[in-house]
Amino acid sequence: MKISIRKKIFLAFAMFLVISGLIWLQSYRSQYILNQKIQIIERKYELFNAILEARRYEKNYFLTFDRKNIDQTLTYVNIAENSLRSILTKYGKYTLAKNLDERITELEEYKDSLVNLLKLQKNGHLAVPGDFIQLIQKQGRKITSELEKIVKKESQFTRDLIRKSKMIHLIALLPVFILSILVALFLIFNVDRPLKTIGNAIIKISRGDFQNIPEIHTGDEFESLVTSLNSMIKELNKRNKELVQAQKLASLGRLTSGVAHELNNPLNNISTSVQILVEELEDDDLEYKKELLIGAEKEVERSKEIVKSLLEFARERSLTLKRTYFKNLVNNAIKRVKSQVPDNITFKVEVPDDIQATVGPLGIERVLINLIVNAVQAMKNGGDVTIKACKQESNSGFCFQVIDTGEGIPEEIITKIFDPFFTTKEVGKGTGLGLSIIYGIMEQHDGKIKVSSEQGKGTTFTCFLPFDQPE
Known part of the structure; x- marks a missing residue:
């Protein structure tokens, strides 16, 4: 199946977008959960601080028996209860503690005990059994202890989540790096190399070297281009052979004409000298006859030199390198x-x-x-x-x-x-x-x-x- 270079680039780009999108979604999810956890921790710290304040006023009450301390304790208990219900409603899905309902029940029991404590107070004195005081203190300690564990657990989980988020970001770079390498290799083998092959072939063609371009099997426009160029080179070779043949015939014509011209002059001179000798054969002027014969001999030597040069020109020379x-x-x-x-x-x-x-x-x-x-x-x-x-x-x-x-x-x-x-x-x-x-x-x-x-x-x-x- 042949895939065009455009489709290949589109697929590579689409793959890059998909992987980048997945990485972004994972990163967004991690950041979202982390943000929820931070808000949960902030709310739980508020809850924990409210309980600590309630316990402080509770202790002050048992020291001074001042009713105002119990009122402040109840105020902070109500704040803690509202915070806990808000956490359960808004962030119940993301909180680690799945027994927050029990903590609410404990808070309600603690609040009821404090209300009963107020009812028992008469004229500034506390007429309440010692075991009831111990019950209130026990309830307060239990709530404080449980909430402290929840806050510590959430804090540790958040720290782990931050560390994992950093690791995820680092790991997420790996597929991007691998994809970048794959895209680079794709461009080298499917774009750069075919372009270099075609470019080198075109340079050779411009120098008159009409050799076929090596076939490439990329299944895209480059393969079609090489096929077209090879067809063009084949046609150029054909035309070049025809041109060379025409040039050979033209050269042969010029050569024949040159040989005829070069040999014609000495032959004419020889012919003229011979004709004069035939006409003057009976004459006694030997010096003149000798002069004509010497001239004819020179023309013969000249003709021999021409033929010798012509043979040397035409001879196929062997190279001894x-x-x-x-x-x-x-x-x-x-x-x-x-x-x-x-x-x-x-x-x-x-x-x-x-x-x-x-x-x-x-x-x-x-x-x-x-x-x-x-x-x-x-x-x-x-x-x-x-x-x-x-x-x-x-x-x-x-x-x-x-x-x-x-x-x-x-x-x-x-x-x-x-x-x-x-x-x-x-x-x-x-x-x-x-x-x-x-x-x-x-x-x-x-x-x-x-x-x-x-x-x-x-x-x-x-x-x-x-x-x-x-x-």
């Missing part, structure tokens, strides 16, 4: 071209010693040589060739640059310099395949190359290489 310090490759490349560099051109190497990568040393060295030679040829009046390198912040690879201070590349042709057979050099001085070859070498190393240039100030070729090659 080796862990190499990049600075050593730079130094080797400079040594190999040093003899071709005029004295008015200087090299500046700004490459850290610790940059090390797994590469095909010969291929990367060739990239450096071609870029350096191009930089030298761009500076007819001399200048500086600067080679820089630095590690990437992501620590996944490093960048290096070959910078010249030459004439620069015109803006209208800078997008064509990596095309096969494109060259701005004079006829016979270049095949136009050098930059195409190094572009292929960089791609083979899972690297990148780009160019920026400003006319009159120079050109910068920037290359990126990973530290390790993919398996």
Whole structure:
């Protein structure tokens, strides 16, 4: 059964509300009972104090035989009786003492004894048997003792209830804490992780990596989104293959055109020289004939060079990987071209010693040589060739640059310099395949190359290489 993310969040929120509601109800009930108990204790203390006052006036009466003391005793007994009846009526459900009716009966008996005591008094003297006095005192002591026990018991119970209430509040935090953890885990596994998976996949798609997103089984909108994205990626791969095929056909057309153009010039020259030789075969000017044959030979060599470059461009290169310090490759490349560099051109190497990568040393060295030679040829009046390198912040690879201070590349042709057979050099001085070859070498190393240039100030070729090659 699939449950949408909205329903999941709603259920989690509802569960949180239910648990919070139960905790609140339990807390409210505890507080309510505690409040009732406090009121009961207050009333019972009032009751107990009224009895104590009644007993005090009772004792004073037996000492002074003053009728006023008996009147005060009866007043406090009535107060005590009213308090006890009020407790029984309002708080009988919450009081611990369930025999309050007996206490009322005892109070009534005590009050009757005091009333009878007044009747026996004549002319300021007490004519009453000693056993009657003992009865009144006994009744008073019993009521006082029983009420004192009730008050102590209620006080102890209230203290226990306060302690339990604190414990309940602490225990009540436990389900809230557990629920919070469960909600956090739910958000991590059902919201955060799917979002990260989808986000990483979208980043890869933006980089041109059209791999399917790993399936997620959350049973909600995220699962549907991943399914839709995978369908989109499948369609993109299909369209990408069609585009690559179209680009291959276009490249093949440009390549064929370039080959025809490059070979056509020397073949025409050879053809012209042969025709002249045929026409001048009977002529005795051997020097002129020799000159034509030498020219034809040069054109043949030129054609061979074109074919050789073309074969090298088309050949599938195998990589022999080796862990190499990049600075050593730079130094080797400079040594190999040093003899071709005029004295008015200087090299500046700004490459850290610790940059090390797994590469095909010969291929990367060739990239450096071609870029350096191009930089030298761009500076007819001399200048500086600067080679820089630095590690990437992501620590996944490093960048290096070959910078010249030459004439620069015109803006209208800078997008064509990596095309096969494109060259701005004079006829016979270049095949136009050098930059195409190094572009292929960089791609083979899972690297990148780009160019920026400003006319009159120079050109910068920037290359990126990973530290390790993919398996």
